[in-house]
Amino acid sequence: MHNNSVDYSLYLVTDRDCLGGKELVATVEQALQGGATVVQVREKNLSTLEFFQVTSRIKSITDKYGIPLIVNDRADIALAVDAAGLHIGQEDLPLAVARRLLGPDKIIGVSASTLEEALLAQEQGADYLGVGAVFPTNTKDDADSVSLAALKSIKEQVRIPVVAIGGINRSNVQPVMETGIAGVAVVSAVIAAQDPYEAACDMLQLIRA
Amino acid sequence: MHNNSVDYSLYLVTDRDCLGGKELVATVEQALQGGATVVQVREKNLSTLEFFQVTSRIKSITDKYGIPLIVNDRADIALAVDAAGLHIGQEDLPLAVARRLLGPDKIIGVSASTLEEALLAQEQGADYLGVGAVFPTNTKDDADSVSLAALKSIKEQVRIPVVAIGGINRSNVQPVMETGIAGVAVVSAVIAAQDPYEAACDMLQLIRA
Ligand code: NI
Numbered sequence: 451m452h453n454n455s456v457d458y459s460l461y462l463v464t465d466r467d468c469l470g471g472k473e474l475v476a477t478v479e480q481a482l483q484g485g486a487t488v489v490q491v492r493e494k495n496l497s498t499l500e501f502f503q504v505t506s507r508i509k510s511i512t513d514k515y516g517i518p519l520i521v522n523d524r525a526d527i528a529l530a531v532d533a534a535g536l537h538i539g540q541e542d543l544p545l546a547v548a549r550r551l552l553g554p555d556k557i558i559g560v561s562a563s564t565l566e567e568a569l570l571a572q573e574q575g576a577d578y579l580g581v582g583a584v585f586p587t588n589t590k591d592d593a594d595s596v597s598l599a600a601l602k603s604i605k606e607q608v609r610i611p612v613v614a615i616g617g618i619n620r621s622n623v624q625p626v627m628e629t630g631i632a633g634v635a636v637v638s639a640v641i642a643a644q645d646p647y648e649a650a651c652d653m654l655q656l657i658r659a
Numbered sequence: 660m661h662n663n664s665v666d667y668s669l670y671l672v673t674d675r676d677c678l679g680g681k682e683l684v685a686t687v688e689q690a691l692q693g694g695a696t697v698v699q700v701r702e703k704n705l706s707t708l709e710f711f712q713v714t715s716r717i718k719s720i721t722d723k724y725g726i727p728l729i730v731n732d733r734a735d736i737a738l739a740v741d742a743a744g745l746h747i748g749q750e751d752l753p754l755a756v757a758r759r760l761l762g763p764d765k766i767i768g769v770s771a772s773t774l775e776e777a778l779l780a781q782e783q784g785a786d787y788l789g790v791g792a793v794f795p796t797n798t799k800d801d802a803d804s805v806s807l808a809a810l811k812s813i814k815e816q817v818r819i820p821v822v823a824i825g826g827i828n829r830s831n832v833q834p835v836m837e838t839g840i841a842g843v844a845v846v847s848a849v850i851a852a853q854d855p856y857e858a859a860c861d862m863l864q865l866i867r868a
Contacts, residue, residue: 497750498732523707526735530756541706547739 456518456534456557458578458613458633460654462486463522464508466493468642475507477646482515484650486640487633490537492522505531520559525551535559537580540567545574559613563594568604568612576610580635583616584626587637602629620649623656633657665727665743665766667787667822667842669863671695672731673717675702677851684716686855691724693859695849696842699746701731714740729768734760744768746789749776754783768822772803777813777821785819789844792825793835796846811838829858832865842866 462481466474478489489512491505505521509531512519518534521527525548528536535557538548548558559578560571568579581604583595595616596604605612611632618626619639626634636653643649671690675683687698698721700714714730718740721728727743730736734757737745744766747757757767768787769780777788790813792804804825805813814821820841827835828848835843845862852858 498752499750502752502756524735526733526738526752526760529735529760530752541708543707543711543735543739547711551735551738 456578456611457487458611459487459657460485460650461488461490461613461615461633461635462640462650463490463492463615463635463637465637465641468638470642472646474504475511477641478508479511479515480646481640481650482511482517484640484647485654486517486650487654488518488520490520490522490635491527492537498524498526501527502530505533509533518557520557528552528556535577537561545571545576549575561615562604563596565600565604565607568608572608572610578611578613578632579604579608580613580615581605581631582614582635584614585617585622587617598625598629601626601631605629605631620652620656623653624659627657627659665787665820666696667820668696668866669694669859670697670699670822670824670842670844671849671859672699672701672824672844672846674846674850677847679851681855683713684720686850687717688720688724689855690849690859691720691726693849693856694863695726695859696863697727697729699729699731699844700736701746707733707735710736711739714742718742727766729766737761737765744786746770754780754785758784770824771813772805774809774813774816777817781817781819787820787822787841788813788817789822789824790814790840791823791844793823794826794831796826807834807838810835810840814838814840829861829865832862833868836866836868 491508505527509519520535520537521533522537523542525536537559539561557577559580560576561580562568562571613633613635614626614631615635618634640646640649700717714736718728729744729746730742731746732751734745746768748770766786768789769785770789771777771780790810822842822844823835823840824844827843849855849858
C-alpha cells in the first residue's frame with residue numbers, strides 16, 4: 451500500500467459508542483461491503499490490550515477487502531498490527547516523532563482546523579489532512595469548527611489530500627464535496643446506521659456524484 | 660544499558676496525582692539524588708502529547724544520573740524517547756507483541772500477581788517481574804493482592820528479578836526485602852513525601868540493610 455494510491459472518498463472512522471447494540475467488527479465489514487475506502491480505528495477508553503485486540507480484528511477485515519487501515523493516535527497499536535498508517539491530532543505525538551517511529555512508507559494523517567496547522571503538517575510530511583469539524587457533532591472535534599469556505603481555502607492551498615470530518619451525512623455531503631476535497635470522514639452516518647452497508651453505499655454514491 | 664546490569668533495588672514509579680503540589684520532574688530528580696535505581700513513568704489520563712512531553716523531560720533527568728527509564732504500558736512513548744524499557748500489565752500489549760516492537764535489547768517488565776502469570780511472563784521473555792500488590796493501596800494494583808509468602812514463593816520459582824509493588828514504605832519494607840527479591844517499587848512513599856530526596860535515601864538504606 452503506497453501513500454499515493456489511497457482513495458480517501460469514504461473514510462470510515464469507528465466509534466463503539468454509537469453502535470446502538472451492533473457489533474463493531476461486523477459493522478465495519480458491512481461498511482466495507484458498502485464501499486468504504488479507508489478505515490480509521492478511533493476508540494477511546496479502552497485498555498491497550500482491548501485496543502490492540504479490536505484493531506487486530508478490524509485489520510483482518512480491511513485486509514480481506516484490500517482497504518487501508520489507519521489507527522488513531524496510537525503508534526504502538528499501528529506498529530503492532532502493521533496498519534497502513536496513523537492519524538494524529540494536535541494532542542497526539544508530534545508528527546516528526548510519529549514519522550520516526552513508523553518509517554517513511556506508512557501513511558500519516560494529521561487533524562487540522564486552521565490553514566496554519568494544515569500548512570505546518572504538510573511541511574512536516576503529513577500524507578493527508580483531516581479537516582474539521584465542518585458540521586456540529588457531539589464529539590471533541592467540535593472544539594474547532596471549520597466553515598465550508600475555510601475548508602475550500604485550505605484544500606486550495608495544500609498539495610496533499612484533504613478529508614473533511616465532522617457531522618457529515620447524506621443530507622449535507624454534497625456541498626462538502628463541492629469544495630473539491632479528496633473525501634469525507636464519516637462516523638455515526640455509517641456506524642450508527644441500522645444498515646451500515648446501505649448507509650455506506652448511499653454515501654459513496656453521493657460522494658462520487 | 661543491558662538487561663542484566665539493572666539494579667532494581669529502589670524502583671521509583673511516578674504518579675502525578677500524589678505530588679501534593681510538587682513538580683513531577685523535580686521530584687523525580689530529588690528521588691534520583693536520594694538513590695532511586697530505576698524510574699518508571701506511569702501516568703494515566705494524559706494525552707499522548709503530554710505523556711510524550713513529560714516522559715521526554717524525565718528521560719533527560721534519568722540520562723543525567725545514568726538510571727534506566729521504563730515507560731508504563733505505552734510502547735510508542737518508550738520508542739519515542741528511546742527508553743531503556745517498557746512495563747506491561749495484564750491489560751496492556753501482549754508480551755510477544757511488545758517484544759517485537761521494542762526489539763531484543765530493551766527491558767520488558769511484566770506485572771504478575773500469581774505464580775502462573777509470573778512463570779508465563781518468564782517463559783515469554785520478560786526481563787523482570789513486578790509482583791503485587793503486597794500491601795493495600797488506593798490504586799488499581801489492589802485488584803490482586805499478593806501475600807509475602809506468595810511473593811517469596813514466586814521469587815523462589817523464577818530466575819528473573821522480582822520487584823515487589825503495592826503500598827511499600829519505610830515501615831513495611833523490611834519483611835518484603837526478607838523474601839529475597841531484587842527490589843521494591845515505590846510510588847507515594849517517595850513521590851508524596853515532603854522531601855523526596857530524604858524519602859528515597861531512607862528507603863534505599865532499609866532496602867540494602
Ligand atoms: Ni546497552
